[in-house]
Amino acid sequence: xxxxxQKSFDKQLFLxxxxxxxxxxxxxxxxxxxxxSWYLAMSRALSExxxxxxxxxxxxxxxxxxxxxxYLSLEFLIGRLTGNNLLNMGIIEMIREAMSELGQDLSxxxxxxxxxxxxxxxxxxxxxxxxxxxxxxxFPAVGYGLHYEYGLFKQSFSEGHQQEAPxxxxxxxxxxxxxxRPELAQEIGFYxxxxxxxxxxxxxxxxxxGMTVKGMPWDIPVVGYKSxxxxxxxxxxxxxxxxxxxESFNNGNYFEAQHALIDAGNITKVLYPNDNxxxxxxxxxxxxxxxxxxSIRDIIRRHELAGHAIEDLPKFETIQLNDTHPAIAIPELxxxxxxxxxxxxxxxxxxxxxxxxxxxxTLLPEALETWDEALIxxxxxxxxxxxYDINHRFLQEVRTQWPGDVTKQQKLxxxxxxxxxxxxxxxxxxxxxxAVNGVAAMHxxxxxxxxxxxxxxxxxxxxxxxxxxxxxxRWLQYCNPDLSDLITSKIGDSWPVALDELSAxxxxxxxxxxxxxxxAVKKANKVRLAxxxxxxxxxxxxxxxxxxxxxxxLHEYKRQHLNLLHILSLYYRLTENPxxxxxxxxFIFAAKAAPGYYLAKEIIYAINMIAEKINHDxxxxxxxxxxxxxxxRVSMAEIIIPATxxxxxxxxxxxxxxxxxxxKMALNGxxxxxxxxxxxxxxxxxxxxxxxxxxxxxxxxxxxxxxxxYNPYDYYNADPLLKASLDLLLGDTFTPGHPGKLRTIYESLxxxxxxxxxxxxxxxxxxxQSKVDQQYRDQTGWAKKAILNTALVxxxxxxxxxxxxxxxxxxxxxxxx
Numbered sequence: 050x051x052x053x054x055q056k057s058f059d060k061q062l063f064l065x066x067x068x069x070x071x072x073x074x075x076x077x078x079x080x081x082x083x084x085x086s087w088y089l090a091m092s093r094a095l096s097e098x099x100x101x102x103x104x105x106x107x108x109x110x111x112x113x114x115x116x117x118x119x120y121l122s123l124e125f126l127i128g129r130l131t132g133n134n135l136l137n138m139g140i141i142e143m144i145r146e147a148m149s150e151l152g153q154d155l156s157x158x159x160x161x162x163x164x165x166x167x168x169x170x171x172x173x174x175x176x177x178x179x180x181x182x183x184x185x186x187x188f189p190a191v192g193y194g195l196h197y198e199y200g201l202f203k204q205s206f207s208e209g210h211q212q213e214a215p216x217x218x219x220x221x222x223x224x225x226x227x228x229x230r231p232e233l234a235q236e237i238g239f240y241x242x243x244x245x246x247x248x249x250x251x252x253x254x255x256x257x258x259g260m261t262v263k264g265m266p267w268d269i270p271v272v273g274y275k276s277x278x279x280x281x282x283x284x285x286x287x288x289x290x291x292x293x294x295x296e297s298f299n300n301g302n303y304f305e306a307q308h309a310l311i312d313a314g315n316i317t318k319v320l321y322p323n324d325n326x327x328x329x330x331x332x333x334x335x336x337x338x339x340x341x342x343x344s345i346r347d348i349i350r351r352h353e354l355a356g357h358a359i360e361d362l363p364k365f366e367t368i369q370l371n372d373t374h375p376a377i378a379i380p381e382l383x384x385x386x387x388x389x390x391x392x393x394x395x396x397x398x399x400x401x402x403x404x405x406x407x408x409x410x411t412l413l414p415e416a417l418e419t420w421d422e423a424l425i426x427x428x429x430x431x432x433x434x435x436x437y438d439i440n441h442r443f444l445q446e447v448r449t450q451w452p453g454d455v456t457k458q459q460k461l462x463x464x465x466x467x468x469x470x471x472x473x474x475x476x477x478x479x480x481x482x483x484a485v486n487g488v489a490a491m492h493x494x495x496x497x498x499x500x501x502x503x504x505x506x507x508x509x510x511x512x513x514x515x516x517x518x519x520x521x522x523r524w525l526q527y528c529n530p531d532l533s534d535l536i537t538s539k540i541g542d543s544w545p546v547a548l549d550e551l552s553a554x555x556x557x558x559x560x561x562x563x564x565x566x567x568x569a570v571k572k573a574n575k576v577r578l579a580x581x582x583x584x585x586x587x588x589x590x591x592x593x594x595x596x597x598x599x600x601x602x603l604h605e606y607k608r609q610h611l612n613l614l615h616i617l618s619l620y621y622r623l624t625e626n627p628x629x630x631x632x633x634x635x636f637i638f639a640a641k642a643a644p645g646y647y648l649a650k651e652i653i654y655a656i657n658m659i660a661e662k663i664n665h666d667x668x669x670x671x672x673x674x675x676x677x678x679x680x681x682r683v684s685m686a687e688i689i690i691p692a693t694x695x696x697x698x699x700x701x702x703x704x705x706x707x708x709x710x711x712x713k714m715a716l717n718g719x720x721x722x723x724x725x726x727x728x729x730x731x732x733x734x735x736x737x738x739x740x741x742x743x744x745x746x747x748x749x750x751x752x753x754x755x756x757x758x759y760n761p762y763d764y765y766n767a768d769p770l771l772k773a774s775l776d777l778l779l780g781d782t783f784t785p786g787h788p789g790k791l792r793t794i795y796e797s798l799x800x801x802x803x804x805x806x807x808x809x810x811x812x813x814x815x816x817x818q819s820k821v822d823q824q825y826r827d828q829t830g831w832a833k834k835a836i837l838n839t840a841l842v843x844x845x846x847x848x849x850x851x852x853x854x855x856x857x858x859x860x861x862x863x864x865x866x
Contacts, residue, residue: 058140060147066094067151075222079151087153088161092131092225095144099134099270100228102279111864113355116364117189118859119348120180121378122371123340124173124320125194125282127180127269128523128683129162130226136527137185137272164682165224165269166200166216167284169320169641170602171709172410174683175488175847176371178709180282181520182847185274185546188861191351193344195336196227196267196284201320204641204680209657211642211650215319227267227284233350235264235343236290239335243431248391255388256431262313263288264343274522274546277866285343287316325645334377334420334428341378349385359390363403367859370407370482373418373474379405379481380435388431394438406858407478407485408515410706412492412500413606419471422464436472440464443480450507461503479504479511484858486513489707489728495748515854516731517707518847521548524713528687531570532717532839539563546848554840564832571718571835574691581688582676588664590674594633595825598714599697600681600689603640603649606704610652610794611807612636612697615818616659616675617774623669632825635674637689639681651793653677658783658791686710691717694835695821698723699814701805703748705729712845718835720824722817724810728845736841740834744817745810754809761803764811771811775799 070090071077077086106112135141145155167173176192183190202213218224238258246253265288268281289312315332316339322332348366349359357365370376379401386397411417425433440463451457463480465471479485479501487493493514497505505512526533526545536544539557544550557563572592579590599612616636622629638656642649660675678685696714698705698721705727715721715732722742723729733741746754765772778795781788798807825831855861 058143067091085161088158089225096226099279102277103270106279112189115189115864116861119368120192121344121375122176123374124168125176126168126173127177131162132159133523133527134272137274139275163218164684166218169201178520178847180271182851184271184280187278187863187865189864190280192282194284195317195340196286197320199319209654211653213644227269230266230268233266235346237262237264237339237342263290287313289313323645337374338377341375342381345378345381362400368405372410376474376478380432383435403483405482407482409487418474422470457503485511486515488517490514491730492706517709518845518850519709519712520847521545525716529691529717548846549843551840551843558833558836567836568832578688578692590635591633594635595694596635596692597695598637598693600639601710603642605805606700608699611699614774617777618770621773632822633672637676639678655791655794662783690714693719696721698729700726702726702751715838715842718839736838740837742817744813761799761808764808
C-alpha cells in the first residue's frame with residue numbers, strides 16, 4: 050500500500066482550488082456562498098485529484114496487460130462519495146483542517162451531498178461494495194451501469210400513502226464526482242431489419258437499425274484504499290444523435306423538433322420503468338440493451354486499444370452479469386463477432402462462452418426475467434436470430450445427453466413455448482456463461498436443486514457459490530467512527546482490509562470495561578438517530594428502548610407484514626393488560642415499494658396508520674413506538690445501522706437469496722432475529738446459536754406445508770393472539786371513522802392464501818421476540834452477545850467475496866500501483 054497521505058498533499062493548492070471553483074464554477078464569493086456551494090467547490094477540488102489517478106490507472110501498462118473484470122449491473126447504489134473517498138484517500142483530517150481555515154465544518158458540508166439515485170436495493174448496493182473491494186485489493190476492474198436522470202424515485206408519505214416524485218440527484222449544478230468522457234461515446238441501434246450480404250464469397254447477416262442513439266459515458270471514480278488505484282464506474286447516458294431539428298422548429302412544429310431528444314432521453318430517465326403496460330416493457334428492454342451494447346462495445350474498444358487480438362478476449366476480459374438484466378449482452382457480443390468481425394459460429398461461441406459469467410440473485414419465478422419473443426423480434430431482430438441459433442445448438446446438446454426426453458428439452462430451452470412464446474433470460478445466461486453463481490451457501494444449493502437441476506446435471510461444474518459480503522470501510526469504519534476507533538484502540542488499525550482480525554475482540558466479550566465502552570458507543574448512535582427522527586419527523590424516541598429495525602425494499606417475501614402483526618400483538622396485549630411487562634421498544638422501518646406493487650403500498654399505508662395511532666396513544670406509547678423513515682437511501686442506512694439493537698431478517702425460508710443488511714447490522718453489534726434463509730444460515734454458523742434468534746419453518750418445512758395444502762385459516766382459528774391481532778385490521782382503530790381501510794392485508798393473508806406463510810410462522814416469531822425482550826433486560830448478557838456479533842462476522846467482508854470470485858471464477862491477478 051502507498052497511503053495517499055504520504056503523497057505531498059499541498060494544502061495551499063487545495064484551498065486555492067476550492068476558492069477558484071467557488072467563484073469560477075459556482076459564481077459566488079466566500080462571503081455569500083451557501084453550505085451547498087462550499088460542498089460543491091470542495092468536492093470539485095477533490096475530484097481533480099481522483100480524476101488524475103483514474104486516468105493514470107486506466108493507462109497503466111501493467112493493468113492493460115492484465116486480465117480485468119467488467120461488472121455489468123443496472124444498479125450501483127454507491128451512496129454519498131465525498132466522505133468515503135476522503136477516508137480511502139487517507140486525507141480526511143487534512144481536509145477537515147483545511148476547510149476549517151475557510152470557516153467551514155467538514156461534517157456540515159458532507160451533509161449537503163445528495164445520494165446518487167442509481168439503484169434500488171441489495172443488488173445495487175452489492176455492486177457498489179464489490180467495486181470498492183476490487184479497488185481496495187487492486188484487482189483490475191471496470192463497473193458498467195446507467196446514468197439515470199431521476200433514478201428510482203424520491204419517496205414521501207401523504208396521509209400514510211407512499212408518494213413518488215422524481216429524484217433529480219444531480220441537481221442543476223451537476224454531480225461533482227463525475228467526469229464526462231465524450232470521446233468514448235458509442236452509437237446504439239434499435240428496431241430496423243436484417244439483410245443478407247455476400248462478403249468474400251460467404252453469406253453475412255447484417256442488421257440495419259431503424260433508430261440510433263448515442264451512449265454518452267460518465268465516469269465516477271472508485272477510489273482504492275490508501276493506494277493510487279482508481280477504477281472507473283462508467284455510467285451510460287442515452288442522448289439523441291440529432292437532438293434538435295431546426296427546420297421543424299422554424300416551420301412551427303415545436304414538439305416534432307425535439308422528438309428524437311425526448312425518445313432518447315426516456316431510455317435513461319428512470320430506473321426500472323413501470324412495465325405493467327406494453328410501452329413500459331418496450332422501454333425497459335431498450336434500457337437493458339442500451340446498457341449492454343454500450344458496455345460490450347467499450348470493452349472491445351479497450352481490449353483492442355491495448356493491442357490485444359479479439360480472439361484473446363477471454364484471456365484479458367471477463368464480463369460478470371449481475372442478475373439477468375444485462376443478459377442481452379450475450380447475443381450482442383455474438384453479433385459483433387459474427388457480423389462485424391467476420392468469425393464463424395464456433396469461433397465466436399468459443400470466445401463468448403468463455404467470457405461471460407452470471408450471478409443469480411433470486412429463486413422467485415416472477416423475478417426471473419422473460420421477454421416476449423415478438424418484442425425482441427421487433428426491437429432487436431438480429432439478436433433474436435442469434436438467440437434462436439444459440440437455442441438450436443444447445444438443444445442438440447440436450448438431445449444428445451437425453452435422447453427422446455421432451456420434458457428436459459422444454460425445461461432447458463431458452464424459448465418458453467405457449468400462446469405467447471417467451472425468451473427466458475436466466476436460461477440464456479446459464480447456457481452462455483462459463484460460470485454461474487448463487488450468493489449464499491443455501492441459495493446456491495437451492496439454485497442447483499430447485500431452480501436449475503437439469504442444468505446442474507448437464508454442467509455439474511458450472512454452478513458455484515460465492516457468499517455475498519459488505520465493504521467494512523463504509524459499513525463500519527466510515528458509518529460508525531466511534532466503534533471503529535474503539536476497535537482500533539484494542540486490536541490495531543489493519544482490520545478494515547483484514548476483517549477476520551475482528552475475531553480478537555472475542556476475548557473482550559466478557560470484559561466489563563469493554564462492554565461498557567461498546568454499549569456507550571451504541572447509545573451515542575441511538576441518540577444520533579433519535580435526534581434525526583425528532584428533527585425530521587417530530588417523534589420523540591426513548592434511547593433506552595430496544596431499537597428494532599427492518600430496513601429493506603418492501604416485498605411480501607421479506608414479510609414486513611409479519612413484523613407488523615407482532616407489533617399489533619403487543620398493542621393488543623398492552624391495551625388488554627396495561628401492566629403487561631415488556632422492555633420498551635422502538636420499531637423502525639424504511640422501505641420503498643415499487644410504484645406498480647399495490648399490496649406493498651398497502652403494507653406501507655398500514656404501518657403508517659398504525660404508527661400514527663400508537664405513537665399518540667398515552668396508554669401504550671411509553672412502551673411502543675413506530676417510525677417509518679421516508680426515502681430510504683444509503684446515507685440514511687449509515688445513520689440507522691449503527692443504532693440498531695435488533696436486526697429483522699424474517700423472509701420466508703428459501704426466498705431471500707442472501708441479504709446484506711443482516712451482515713451490516715451484525716457487524717455494528719446488532720442481534721439478528723431471522724429465519725433459516727439466505728446468509729442468516731451462515732451468520733448463525735459464525736456467531737453461534739446463542740447469539741442469534743432463529744425462528745420459523747425451514748425450507749423443507751415450507752415445501753411440505755405447501756404440498757400438504759396450507760390453509761391460513763387453520764392458524765387464524767387456532768391461535769387467539771393471532772386472531773385478535775389480525776382482527777384489529779378490520780375496524781377503525783387505526784383509521785378513525787373509516788373502518789376496513791386496512792382490510793387489504795387481512796384479505797391477502799386469509800382469503801389470498803398467505804403465499805409467504807406469515808400466519809404459519811407467527812407463533813414462532815412471537816416466541817423468539819419474547820426471548821429478545823427477556824435478554825435485553827439483562828444488559829450485561831446483551832452486551833456480550835452484541836460484541837460477539839461484531840467479532841465473529843469477519844467472513845462477510847466483500848473483500849473475501851471478491852477473492853472467492855477471483856480464485857474460482859475470474860482468475861485475476863492483483864496489479865498494485
